[in-house]
Every structure is written in C-alpha cells, then in structure tokens.
Amino acid sequence: MITRKDIHKDFTDKIKVIDGGICAVSKVKVAGVRDGKYGVSIIVCKNSDVAGVFTSNKVIAAPVEYTKNTIEDGKLSAIIANSGNANCFTGDQGVFDCEATVEIISKIFEIPKTEIATASTGVIGRKMPMDIITRLINQASEVLENSNNASINAAKAIMTTDTVYKHASIEVTLGNNQKVKIGGICKGTGMIAPNMGTMLCFIATDAIADQKILKESLKKAVDDSFNMVIVDGDESTNDTVLFFANGESKNSILVNNKINGSDIDRNFQEGLNVLCKDLAKQMAQDGEGATKFIEVEVRGAKSKSDAQIASKSVVKSPLVKSAVFGGDPNWGRIVAAVGYSGAYMDPDDITIAISSNDNLVDLVLDGEILAFEGTANLENAELIMKEKSIKIIIDLKNGKYNAIAYGCDLTYDYVKINAEYTT
Amino acid sequence: MITRKDIHKDFTDKIKVIDGGICAVSKVKVAGVRDGKYGVSIIVCKNSDVAGVFTSNKVIAAPVEYTKNTIEDGKLSAIIANSGNANCFTGDQGVFDCEATVEIISKIFEIPKTEIATASTGVIGRKMPMDIITRLINQASEVLENSNNASINAAKAIMTTDTVYKHASIEVTLGNNQKVKIGGICKGTGMIAPNMGTMLCFIATDAIADQKILKESLKKAVDDSFNMVIVDGDESTNDTVLFFANGESKNSILVNNKINGSDIDRNFQEGLNVLCKDLAKQMAQDGEGATKFIEVEVRGAKSKSDAQIASKSVVKSPLVKSAVFGGDPNWGRIVAAVGYSGAYMDPDDITIAISSNDNLVDLVLDGEILAFEGTANLENAELIMKEKSIKIIIDLKNGKYNAIAYGCDLTYDYVKINAEYTT
Numbered sequence: 093m094i095t096r097k098d099i100h101k102d103f104t105d106k107i108k109v110i111d112g113g114i115c116a117v118s119k120v121k122v123a124g125v126r127d128g129k130y131g132v133s134i135i136v137c138k139n140s141d142v143a144g145v146f147t148s149n150k151v152i153a154a155p156v157e158y159t160k161n162t163i164e165d166g167k168l169s170a171i172i173a174n175s176g177n178a179n180c181f182t183g184d185q186g187v188f189d190c191e192a193t194v195e196i197i198s199k200i201f202e203i204p205k206t207e208i209a210t211a212s213t214g215v216i217g218r219k220m221p222m223d224i225i226t227r228l229i230n231q232a233s234e235v236l237e238n239s240n241n242a243s244i245n246a247a248k249a250i251m252t253t254d255t256v257y258k259h260a261s262i263e264v265t266l267g268n269n270q271k272v273k274i275g276g277i278c279k280g281t282g283m284i285a286p287n288m289g290t291m292l293c294f295i296a297t298d299a300i301a302d303q304k305i306l307k308e309s310l311k312k313a314v315d316d317s318f319n320m321v322i323v324d325g326d327e328s329t330n331d332t333v334l335f336f337a338n339g340e341s342k343n344s345i346l347v348n349n350k351i352n353g354s355d356i357d358r359n360f361q362e363g364l365n366v367l368c369k370d371l372a373k374q375m376a377q378d379g380e381g382a383t384k385f386i387e388v389e390v391r392g393a394k395s396k397s398d399a400q401i402a403s404k405s406v407v408k409s410p411l412v413k414s415a416v417f418g419g420d421p422n423w424g425r426i427v428a429a430v431g432y433s434g435a436y437m438d439p440d441d442i443t444i445a446i447s448s449n450d451n452l453v454d455l456v457l458d459g460e461i462l463a464f465e466g467t468a469n470l471e472n473a474e475l476i477m478k479e480k481s482i483k484i485i486i487d488l489k490n491g492k493y494n495a496i497a498y499g500c501d502l503t504y505d506y507v508k509i510n511a512e513y514t515t
Numbered sequence: 516m517i518t519r520k521d522i523h524k525d526f527t528d529k530i531k532v533i534d535g536g537i538c539a540v541s542k543v544k545v546a547g548v549r550d551g552k553y554g555v556s557i558i559v560c561k562n563s564d565v566a567g568v569f570t571s572n573k574v575i576a577a578p579v580e581y582t583k584n585t586i587e588d589g590k591l592s593a594i595i596a597n598s599g600n601a602n603c604f605t606g607d608q609g610v611f612d613c614e615a616t617v618e619i620i621s622k623i624f625e626i627p628k629t630e631i632a633t634a635s636t637g638v639i640g641r642k643m644p645m646d647i648i649t650r651l652i653n654q655a656s657e658v659l660e661n662s663n664n665a666s667i668n669a670a671k672a673i674m675t676t677d678t679v680y681k682h683a684s685i686e687v688t689l690g691n692n693q694k695v696k697i698g699g700i701c702k703g704t705g706m707i708a709p710n711m712g713t714m715l716c717f718i719a720t721d722a723i724a725d726q727k728i729l730k731e732s733l734k735k736a737v738d739d740s741f742n743m744v745i746v747d748g749d750e751s752t753n754d755t756v757l758f759f760a761n762g763e764s765k766n767s768i769l770v771n772n773k774i775n776g777s778d779i780d781r782n783f784q785e786g787l788n789v790l791c792k793d794l795a796k797q798m799a800q801d802g803e804g805a806t807k808f809i810e811v812e813v814r815g816a817k818s819k820s821d822a823q824i825a826s827k828s829v830v831k832s833p834l835v836k837s838a839v840f841g842g843d844p845n846w847g848r849i850v851a852a853v854g855y856s857g858a859y860m861d862p863d864d865i866t867i868a869i870s871s872n873d874n875l876v877d878l879v880l881d882g883e884i885l886a887f888e889g890t891a892n893l894e895n896a897e898l899i900m901k902e903k904s905i906k907i908i909i910d911l912k913n914g915k916y917n918a919i920a921y922g923c924d925l926t927y928d929y930v931k932i933n934a935e936y937t938t
Contacts (some may be wrong), residue, residue, distance in 0.1 A: 431572040511840045
C-alpha cells in the first residue's frame, strides 16, 4: 500500500517561507518595466559571487554565450534581462546588441562590464529592437528598489506566454543556528517553447559562498526541480539560471552540518531545493494550456537516475497527460510509460496510487489491478481525477531511491496556443 | 541550397509494387473476421523460417513472451492474432489463454504448437474473452485463402484505433536476376497507445532464408522504418513484427550482390526496407487525430545515429507538430528540436527546407534565415504548409549520414481521442 509522506518534514522547522521574492535578500535592488510584449528587468547586486546553469541545447542564444563568459570569474554586480526577443539565431548583430545592452547598464550603474550578466527570452531569429530595449532600461533604472513589489515587477517584466508572475523566498536556519535568506524570480512555462517559452531564473542569497560552492549547491537543486519539470519536452535555446550570494548575512553556507560528503550546510541545501521546487511547480502549473497540475513521485527505484527517468517518462507521456485532462485514472498508460522509460522495473512489483489533497487511492498493488470496474477504488480514483492538482505515486519496490517530476495535462488549448502562434 | 533526391532511385527497376499484400507470397493462406471491437486473423505458412522483433518495453504482454519462445528455433507454420484485448497485465491467466488459443489452431490445422506464434492488441489489464476469440478463430479457419482480399480481411481484423487497413507487397529482382516477392500486413497508429495502439506487423517472403539472415535483414529494415515512426513517443507493451520465408520461389536471398559486408542481396534488403517504410508511412498517416503526414529527412549528419536522433527529435516535438497542424513554417522550432536532440550540429551550418509534391522552399541556409516576413520564401512556405503531406529537409553539413523519420501533426482530435478513452 502507498502511504503519504512528506519528504521535507525533517526540515519544516529549519525553512520558513517569507515575503520579498528576490528582494528578501537585503541590498538586492531590482526593477521591471514593460511596453506591450517587450519587458526589461534589472537586478543590481554589487560584489556578489555567482554561478549559473544554462541550456544544453546546441543552438545557444547570444546572451547565453555572453553570460557564460562574463560569470566565469565568479563575480556579478548586475543582471539585465529582457522579454519579447530572445536574441537567438541573430549572428554577429546579436553579439553586438548584447554588448550594447551591457554597456548601457555599465554606464548607468558604474559597474565594470565584466560583472554584468544578460538574459533574453522571446521570439528567435529577429534582431533586438534596441531602441525599445534602451528606453525600457532607462525607465527601469530610475525605479530600482529592495521591496516585495519590485521583485514582482521584475518577475512580471520577463514574462512571455506566462499567465502569472513567479517569485518565492525563504529563510533558512543553518546548522549553527544562524539565519540566511534565499529569494528568486523566474519565468517560463516549463522549458517549453523555443520561440516564447524560455526559462529564466535569478536567485539571490545573503549567505557567504564562492562560485564553486554556489555551483555545487545550484546544480543539486536544479537537478531536483527545474530539470524535473516537463511541459512538452522541448528545450529552449535561452534557458538560464543564475544564483548569486552577496554575503550580507555574514553567514557562510559552509558550516558543520555536512551531508553526503559535501561541505554545504544541509539545511541550506534543502532550503535551496525547496525554493527551486516551489518555482518549478509554479512553472508546471502555468504550463501552456494547462488545466491541471501533475506531480509524479517514483519511490523504491534501484538508482536516483532510474527514479528520475521513470517519473519524467510518466509526466511527459502524451497519453498520460491526455488521460489527466480527460479525468481518466488510466493506470495502464502509467505502467506502460514506466515500462518504456528505461528504468529497472518488475511488472509484478509495481504499485501505483493517485492522490489529491487528503484523498489517496491505490490503483495497482504489486502488479495486481485494484481499480477495475465496479470497485470503490475506481470510483474514488475518478473523484480524485476531477481535482486541479493530482499526484501519481509509483512504488517500484526495487531499491531506496525517490524522485518527483512536475508537469501538467495536455489540452486543446496547448494545441491551440502552439498551432496559432506564428513565426 | 536543398535539392530533391530520391534515395531509392538506384533501385527503381529492381523493385516493383504488386498486388496481394501478404498473399503476394504463394502458399500463404490467411483470413480475418471481426465481431464489433474484437477481431481474429489467422496466417498459415507451413514450414517457414522466421525471425521477429518485439517491444523493448519492460512491461510485456503474455503473447509477446509466448511468441519470443516459440520462434526461438526459427520455425513457423501459423500466426494467430487478435484485436480488442491485448492480454497484457493479465498474470497467469494470460499465459493459459495464450496457450489455449495456440491449442485451437494446432488442432484445426494439424500444426505442432511449437510452430505457432500469437499476437494480441487492444485493452490491457482485462482477461481475454475466450468464448468470443474461440468463435472467431473457428469462423476464420473456414475462409482461409491466398488472395488480395484475404490479405485485406486479415489486415482489417487486427485494427483497433486504426481508421484504415494497412498492407503492401512488392516483387524484387535479385542480383542474379531471379525474382522474389515480399508482402505484409500491419496495424498501429505509430507505437502509440499502450491501451489500444500496439503495432503488429506480419511480413512474408517466398525467398529462401534461415532465421539468422531473416533477423539481420529485418533488423536493418525496422531500424529505418518502424523505429523511425513517432506519433507521440509512447511505446506499447505488445509491439510485434514477424518476418517469415517459405522458400516457394526457390531463390535464396544470399546471392552474389553484397552490401556493407553482409551476405544479403542488396536488392532484397532495399526491397524489404521499401516495404517496411511503406507500412511505416501508412501508420504515421493514420496517427491518432492526424490531419497531416510529416516526413523529416536529416542529411549530412556525422553518424547514422546522429541522423536518426535529430530527425526523430523534430518529428516528435509537440511544438513542431502543433505548428504543422496550424500551417506555420516555424523553422525556429525545427532548429531548436535539432539543437536539443543530442546530435552534433553547428547552428552556422544548418540548412532547412520544406517541400510538398513538387514545391520546395529554403527556410534557412547555412544558419541564415531566408523565410522572414515579406519574403517570397515565407509566402511559398505558407502555401506548402497547407498541404496534407509535408516534408522537412534538414542538412547539418557535418558528414555523410542520412535518416528519415515519419510522424504526423498534433491536433485537437489527438487530445480528444486520448482524453475520452476510458480504462
């Protein structure tokens, strides 16, 4: 039988949700302004250490190349991001436009160009409308603030097909009882539309950490969050996640509270994981055309990688996604998607439940179907499938590894949005 | 610039399309009967050599397990296939039902049970309705024929969500100028629905060949055809392809006309490739909810595998599929799908064209966009996108390897079919 469990429960007293978004971290000043489909966000974070993760697509937008280079020395003082144009597939002109944008920020804020990162999202294959971008940068630069509202404005200014802005912030009590804050903004509807669905995410902390540690911590968090979000499996040319630390709290994340051989404080790592999962869920919930949020938890896998590929396979399956849209507790499609995922599994052991809110029902137990016609299990399962947020729990009973993937249903509106959008 | 080329042109005088389907091969007698959603096909092919390829899903239906065992010794005299019930996830009862079905065929046709293969497609997780299946077997066994009509009936009887029956047949002139025939039937809408979309395919030849050679030849053909069809990327628990040779032509496929170190006559291999591609295209065209057929040819890849993953990535991309449904020549989504496929590519070299019938237009040339607003290229591209059959040609300009993948658009009806289908 499947039972509920909260994998974060060990940390509930260590991680507190707070207000502020990216501005929960003091001294981080941000602004965001829009003009129709174009928007500009500025984040000023002087003398921060920084690490980033970027798209693995072989087609890479100019700002991604630029930012990879500029953060190589680990220092960051500002980020300039725009929506409406991805500055991708734009040749040499794209590189010039990137440099021009950075130049403007450098002049306004008197920051060395080598400490400025840039990111773009929007249509690809068209030149940057530099007149509009320049005007928006000048406007934004006059309203920088460290406030919850400023974080929301910055989150709004980078939206494209997003229907809601996305930001989050927490306070973490480290192993030595000192407190640090982490906050971030992001946009994206799930690594989805090469044209209009890039994922951008900027996360700040007031902890002390150098690039190496930030990178290690970010990579762990991203693997369990953004890399587990699948709306349609397409991957953008512009995906960018930047994580920076300004040290304002005077607390290092390297304290005496080790986990798995890492020097990173385990409460800090869990806090960053929770924050990134929160943002990842916000993206999945805002998936193009989505009417339902789907969480797929795979337990008992032989390896972490098996747990990840099995859960992603289910959340990605167009047949499972269509079934969720139709409110059908179709365990057969779930079993088949696990079966072709490549993860080790024995059909005689597989156990599947679905849940929503406080309701949980077993569909398959040790390879035996419990939810067939006329059973209370099927009736209950059909009730659960009517909810807006559905969790599918799969126990492979082969090992000790777990993973959770996030996604949404496949709807008429997904097809409509993506069929009608014109190059 | 992309130019048209017919990769089969060297073989046009060696491969002739003929009538007959699987019955183009003499002495192969078949029948198919239906009763509502259930159907039974019988193929009698005494004293044939046989090879097969099967689903790689870890959840495997009882008849797949059964047939893998029974054909191990390379001998086949009959195939019994049913639609309506996949006999999958049915435990020990599923195995008993498989054996019972084979027993009936063994008695009627006086064939050893060890020479009988079985295949099922339909709903999973429900017991086989043995009374109906038995009745249909008895009916079918009385109308066996070697005729074009019988081939069509057998193809019809295994249909599930298929909207048209699928069969094909050719005559091949071998390197020694002798002639052999190859014919087959299949069902499936593209390795698609674990519940109702299994791919089954049975191919006959009157050539002489043992299991080892049949397997080598079949594997090559399947890699370029059925394995290149993607409707939604889901893979069934029941996929089965059987290829058998009854030697009636007295001509061996091992003649003095080697290709790539293989002993198989190259005309025979090309013939089997063409036949399987024909059946594969019929499946892609009949994809669930499809309004348009998509062919994606990748040229100039560094390796065969690169060409395959790049072409499959494009044909699988929900964004590309939605764009085709919407008639949008969205080269950006094509570039991005190649970019994340994992294939080696340089964005500065990529060249993309689309074509339909005799119309061909370049969208991107050596990384430069040709089809932007106001150009004749874009206007022409939009005309092409209105056609029912669209070919996307991508030249990576990195090497000499090519591959073609087959698929269809993503439509409201795909979502409707799969949202409303109930477990």
